[in-house]
Amino acid sequence: MTPQSSPHLDPNQRAILALWYEVNGSLSAYYKLMSAFDSAQKAWAASISTWQALGIHTAHLQRHEQQQQTLASIDKIEQALVAERYQLLFADEPEFPAQLLQIYDPPPLLFCQGNIARLQQAQIAMVGSRKPSAHAQKSTFDIAQYLAQTGYVITSGLAMGVDKCAHLGALAQVDSEYQGRTVGVMGTGIEVFYPNHHDKLFSQIIEQGGCIVSELLPHTQPHKHTFPRRNRLVAGLSLATIVTEATIKSGSLITARLTSEQGKQVFALPSHIDNKNAEGCHHLIREGATLIYHPDQVLSDVNVQLSFSPSLPSINQPLKPSTPRNSPQRSTTDRALLAHSMPTRTSSPIKIPEHLSFIYELLDWHGQDLDALLISSKLTAPQLIGQLMELELLGAIDVQGGRYLRL
Known part of the structure; x- marks a missing residue:
């Protein structure tokens, strides 16, 4: 058939x-x-x-x-x-967001509603707690509004709390040139609004020129495994991720980890040391995330990426589509998520596959950060991170404080 x-x-x-x-x-x-x-x-x-x-x-x-x-x-x-209830983009089409072709578990298709041009424009992710403090809500809204006014698209996961504040901040533009600069990534199918009371937010994003997307089949219901999948797309679409407030067990830390694994920068807002709701941000800063207290600090770092990367245009232009890679050889989402729980090494020796031996030999027992390995290996960031992830899953290496070391 x-x-x-x-x-x-x-x-x-x-x-x-x-x-x-x-x-x-x-x-x-x-x-x-x-x-x-x-x-x-x-x-x-x-x-x-x-x-x-x-x-x-x-x-x-x-x-x-x-x-x-x-x-x-x-x-x-x-x-x-x-x-025209929704649109459908396939990975080999020019409208498909080029940046998602660079992750290791790219979706083969995307269901979309709204302005799909937003998907290829320069994006910054904003994520955090579903129950943020009043201060975090205001900070998230203000930063999103500020960044959208400079031309960036704000990407988040359409959840309660920080996600909603980020979307609303991006939508709060008087100048029509900057209206609708937000992308919402769903953890459900494109025809399942979740949370249910967010239907107004979904409609507002679409009506004001933003876009919502999902890789899942249209009527897929929310499930605990669908939201980490959503998080990897939030990270994959964006040049960097800002965590404004998060607990130590927040799903936002998954997004931050995936952002880092994709070779991108993670920013975190500090708070008081007794704010349990901000322990996740403090953990990220301790682990190497960039501490910020003003959106200009994000712009100064991300604008450097745009200036020095020939594949990324100015913020007001769409990202240049690239030729899709050989998708069947990509890692799956299960591998990306398994990277969060370190495999334990057994007493029997681990055989290093031939295609990973070069990177393994570059590593030592003191640890090297990603930048040093990029220079010494002369690989691209996607190639290097993919091989490091395979070694990590084999139990041959560990990641401590952003440094890769042999076990």
């Missing part, structure tokens, strides 16, 4: 959607299938036994057995596209 072409989706796009539906948005399963076949169409046409031999999960195999149901689901998505 082959997905048929249509005025809105060609056969390959329908096949990508078919795979995405049948693996229920699992990045690991999707890229395992894509790496085993030349195209999405061939992967979708493969037999159940072939999928099973690849180690695809039983639940995905069951969906693959019901391909008529898959096609019916694709038809519903296409009907929504015709009705």
Whole structure:
């Protein structure tokens, strides 16, 4: 059975959607299938036994057995596209945000509502507590408003608290040139507003020229695993991340960690030492995040990135689309999230794969920071971080205070 072409989706796009539906948005399963076949169409046409031999999960195999149901689901998505309830961007299209092609677990597609041009413009993420103090709410709003007025797009996760303040601050522009400079990344499907009472915020973002996006299937409900996935997209879309207030167990620290792993800068606002709600920010600063108390300090650092990176244009221009990398060889979101819990090393010796031996030999037991390793390895930041992550998952190295060292 082959997905048929249509005025809105060609056969390959329908096949990508078919795979995405049948693996229920699992990045690991999707890229395992894509790496085993030349195209999405061939992967979708493969037999159940072939999928099973690849180690695809039983639940995905069951969906693959019901391909008529898959096609019916694709038809519903296409009907929504015709009705303009949302838009759909694929990773090989020029409108797809180029910066997401640089992360190790890129989404193969994005469902969007609003002004998709925002996705390719220079963005700064702002994240933090769902129950921020009054001071943190004001600081978040003011910083977001200030940065949006300078031309940056403010990206956040549409959650209560700091996220909402960041979006509203970016929307609070009188000058029409700077209105709507915000992107909201959803932890649900594009047609599931969460929290429920944020429907007004969603509408305001869209109506004022902002954009909301999701990699998940349109009716995906909130789940504990969908929000870390959202956080990696918030980090991936942005040049840097600002944490304005967060507890030590806040999901914002996941976003900060992912930002750092992507070779980007993390900023944190300090607070009083007895403010439990700010322990996460103080931890980040202790671990190497940049302490700030004025948005100009963010601008001075991020503007340097734009000035010295030929791939990034001025803040008022969209990011230049780049050629998609070989996505099937990317790491999955599971690997990115596993990096938060250090694997324990067993007593048996770890065999270092040949393609990682060069980086492993550069490391020592005292630790080196990312900048030093970039210089000595002469690799790009995405290549280096990917190899370091693989070594970390093998249990061969550790990360302490932003420094990589052998175990």
